[in-house]
Amino acid sequence: MPSLYLDHAATTPMVESALIAMTNQLAVLGNPSSLHTHGRATRKTLEDSREVLAKEVGCLPSEVIFTASGTEANNIALKGLYWAGRDNGKNIVVISSIEHHAILDPAHWLATHEGAEVLQIPVSDDGVIDLVFLKNLVAKRGNEIAVISVMHANNETGVIQPITEVVQIAGQIPVHTDAVQSFKKLPLSFSRLGVTAMSLSAHKIGGPLGIGALILKRTVEIPSLLHGGGQEREIRSGTLNAPGIVGFATAVTSSDYNAGAVTDLRDRFISSVQALIPDAVINGLASERLPGIVNVTFPGTQSDTLLLLMDAQHISCSTGSACSAGVHEASHVLLAMGHSEITAQSSLRFSFGATSTASDCDFVVSVLPDVIARGRAANLT
Amino acid sequence: MKLIAAMSGGVDSAVAAARAVEAGHEVIGVHLALSANPQKYRSGARGCCTIEDSHDARRAADVIGIPFYIWDMAEEFHDGVVEDFLAEYAAGRTPNPCLRCNEKIKFAAVLDRARAMGFDGVVTGHYARTQIGENGKTLHRAVDHSKDQSYVLSVLTIEQIAGAIFPLGDTTKIDIRKEAEARGLAVAQKPDSHDICFVPSGDNAGWLRDRLGSDVGPIVDQSGTKIGEHKGAYTYTIGQRKGLGLTIPTADGSPRFVLKIEPVTNTVVVGAREDLAITIMRGERAVWCGPSVDARHQSGFVQIRAHGAALPCTYFVENDLLVAVLEAPLLGLATGQAMVIYDGDRVVGSATICETE
Numbered sequence: 001m002p003s004l005y006l007d008h009a010a011t012t013p014m015v016e017s018a019l020i021a022m023t024n025q026l027a028v029l030g031n032p033s034s035l036h037t038h039g040r041a042t043r044k045t046l047e048d049s050r051e052v053l054a055k056e057v058g059c060l061p062s063e064v065i066f067t068a069s070g071t072e073a074n075n076i077a078l079k080g081l082y083w084a085g086r087d088n089g090k091n092i093v094v095i096s097s098i099e100h101h102a103i104l105d106p107a108h109w110l111a112t113h114e115g116a117e118v119l120q121i122p123v124s125d126d127g128v129i130d131l132v133f134l135k136n137l138v139a140k141r142g143n144e145i146a147v148i149s150v151m152h153a154n155n156e157t158g159v160i161q162p163i164t165e166v167v168q169i170a171g172q173i174p175v176h177t178d179a180v181q182s183f184k185k186l187p188l189s190f191s192r193l194g195v196t197a198m199s200l201s202a203h204k205i206g207g208p209l210g211i212g213a214l215i216l217k218r219t220v221e222i223p224s225l226l227h228g229g230g231q232e233r234e235i236r237s238g239t240l241n242a243p244g245i246v247g248f249a250t251a252v253t254s255s256d257y258n259a260g261a262v263t264d265l266r267d268r269f270i271s272s273v274q275a276l277i278p279d280a281v282i283n284g285l286a287s288e289r290l291p292g293i294v295n296v297t298f299p300g301t302q303s304d305t306l307l308l309l310m311d312a313q314h315i316s317c318s319t320g321s322a323c324s325a326g327v328h329e330a331s332h333v334l335l336a337m338g339h340s341e342i343t344a345q346s347s348l349r350f351s352f353g354a355t356s357t358a359s360d361c362d363f364v365v366s367v368l369p370d371v372i373a374r375g376r377a378a379n380l381t
Numbered sequence: 382m383k384l385i386a387a388m389s390g391g392v393d394s395a396v397a398a399a400r401a402v403e404a405g406h407e408v409i410g411v412h413l414a415l416s417a418n419p420q421k422y423r424s425g426a427r428g429c430c431t432i433e434d435s436h437d438a439r440r441a442a443d444v445i446g447i448p449f450y451i452w453d454m455a456e457e458f459h460d461g462v463v464e465d466f467l468a469e470y471a472a473g474r475t476p477n478p479c480l481r482c483n484e485k486i487k488f489a490a491v492l493d494r495a496r497a498m499g500f501d502g503v504v505t506g507h508y509a510r511t512q513i514g515e516n517g518k519t520l521h522r523a524v525d526h527s528k529d530q531s532y533v534l535s536v537l538t539i540e541q542i543a544g545a546i547f548p549l550g551d552t553t554k555i556d557i558r559k560e561a562e563a564r565g566l567a568v569a570q571k572p573d574s575h576d577i578c579f580v581p582s583g584d585n586a587g588w589l590r591d592r593l594g595s596d597v598g599p600i601v602d603q604s605g606t607k608i609g610e611h612k613g614a615y616t617y618t619i620g621q622r623k624g625l626g627l628t629i630p631t632a633d634g635s636p637r638f639v640l641k642i643e644p645v646t647n648t649v650v651v652g653a654r655e656d657l658a659i660t661i662m663r664g665e666r667a668v669w670c671g672p673s674v675d676a677r678h679q680s681g682f683v684q685i686r687a688h689g690a691a692l693p694c695t696y697f698v699e700n701d702l703l704v705a706v707l708e709a710p711l712l713g714l715a716t717g718q719a720m721v722i723y724d725g726d727r728v729v730g731s732a733t734i735c736e737t738e
Contacts, residue, residue: 307450
């Protein structure tokens with residue numbers, strides 16, 4: 001029985017070169033903050049990695065702040081930019097209605113604990129933010145906005161957001177983008193996008209878990225979340241994770257991911273789904289999407305049942321949305337795109353990656369009709 | 382067989398799942414999320430659907446080596462069990478929510494869903510046994526009578542029993558804990574749950590008062606004379622002696638007991654101990670766990686509490702009601718409880734007590 005992994009948007013296999021570079025670095029002694037020979041050696045390797053990453057991302061090395069995760073990068077950016085803005089009398093946080101929980105929840109926290117006014121940009125049924133809404137909001141209350149955060153591409157649907165336009169509309173208002181899903185899947189340049197801050201994560205691109213980065217414009221000063229040694233521009237403290245950073249930089253330079261090939265797989269899968277399950281809805285189909293993500297609503301089913309049945313066929317996919325105490329919740333992303341609670345809970349996310357093949361795609365397609373039929377039969381409520 | 386193991390996060394269901402795997406079945410563990418707003422931590426013997434319990438269940442499934450999922454049954458549980466519990470109390474009856482949960486959730490919602498998905502049945506950690514005989518699969522008491530849970534399973538139909546697997550019925554609880562230990566299950570020494578899982582505070586009367594209000598009403602004697610006041614009739618149970626707060630003594634100084642709760646007039650009727658005695662009970666909505674009972678009088682036992690005694694009786698069906706005539710009188714029996722008929726250790730069936738005399 002083949003075992004298929006179609007959850008690359010959750011995490012994806014480490015590329016071999018990154019695995020080797022990281023494990024080698026694990027054996028190297030030296031805290032990069034130490035001034036002696038050992039420290040300097042680690043510092044050298046680490047800064048080499050920072051330069052590699054900076055080059056790939058289109059930013060200055062000094063603009064890279066290493067973090068332990070994409071979530072941490074999002075928290076530093078959103079809270080830091082809000083606090084910096086509040087010092088200048090700006091109290092509004094603007095986010096899109098389809099952000100990852102790593103933006104939604106810090107925003108909610110800022111509202112409940114720090115008195116922020118959080119406003120959400122709605123999206124179209126195809127999952128793209130409403131730029132007119134943003135334009136009107138900025139025109140009316142721009143001088144009150146501390147930060148605007150819009151993700152580069154959505155993690156559930158893969159729909160790409162118009163960040164360049166957001167930056168244009170924002171003018172002087174700092175813009176943050178969560179680029180965790182789009183990094184290495186789309187051409188991405190920090191300087192060309194023109195954002196103030198951008199979040200990245202290593203394990204989504206074939207790097208190790210436990211390492212991410214916040215790219216922050218060099219002149220921008222924001223308060224820190226973690227206080228201590230001040231290692232990263234006094235904004236992020238904590239001994240730098242040299243093996244993780246080396247693994248991250250190595251993954252960044254890998255060419256294992258072929259966007260064209262992954263797009264072909266995605267489209268092959270979509271055509272098969274549409275042929276076999278005619279009432280299936282491909283969410284965000286009309287929009288520009290990431291190469292690897294397909295989000296499908298199968299009317300008359302429940303996501304958690306489908307996931308169990310897929311898993312029983314040794315296919316790993318995802319409901320795409322968060323769990324609360326293990327209970328699958330209706331996706332806020334699909335709700336924002338006009339789904340009802342019921343149809344939002346009838347959806348699965350399949351995400352293809354560098355290691356996916358056409359036979360993976362065909363195997364899923366071969367079991368899909370039976371899984372959907374059983375899923376419909378088991379939907380008794 | 383392909384089976385769903387309902388895993389509460391406790392020791393019994395964990396061992397039951399492990400035994401089902403060992404018996405050669407293909408098993409998938411499922412934890413039922415029964416509360417829409419689960420508490421983070423378990424407190425002592427209360428509750429079985431905290432987040433901590435779901436983690437315990439997941440860990441047990443991982444150790445056993447089976448897939449694990451959480452099924453959201455909060456809505457079904459609320460509608461079928463919690464609402465029923467409240468409605469029964471509001472009607473002056475004393476319901477058993479565990480029985481309702483087995484009837485409507487574990488062996489209905491879960492079993493139906495499992496079957497539709499292609500599974501053959503549901504494994505639980507209940508202490509009960511099933512046997513295959515001439516009349517198909519029948520339900521029996523567990524070997525460990527002190528832990529026997531056949532009472533709360535007596536609402537299962539033949540069809541539901543056919544899909545139920547109880548791997549623990551032949552073992553004592555002490556041995557189950559030892560076995561859990563030996564299997565490396567961290568829940569081996571986790572305390573048993575006793576109280577009503579959806580009343581985490583353990584204060585049933587307070588919980589009912591919050592939801593049903595606490596309308597003051599009269600406490601009367603059998604002649605209808607008011608001798609006191611109560612704060613919410615449903616917080617009393619038939620046979621209750623303490624906590625009545627009566628200041629007018631009886632002529633002979635003998636204690637008074639709750640005889641009847643009348644929800645329509647919000648009245649609690651009290652009387653002498655001997656007036657509690659009943660010898661006949663009738664139950665409605667009978668369910669047969671095997672061949673159905675008819676008008677013929679048969680000898681057997683009736684049990685009226687989860688861990689109560691098996692009382693010798695004659696049982697039969699009359700006017701659609703299951704009737705049990707006791708050999709010896711019984712003191713204090715609330716309507717709403719289940720009367721469960723046993724033929725030896727076999728569960729014949731059950732009904733909800735609606736009349737006593």
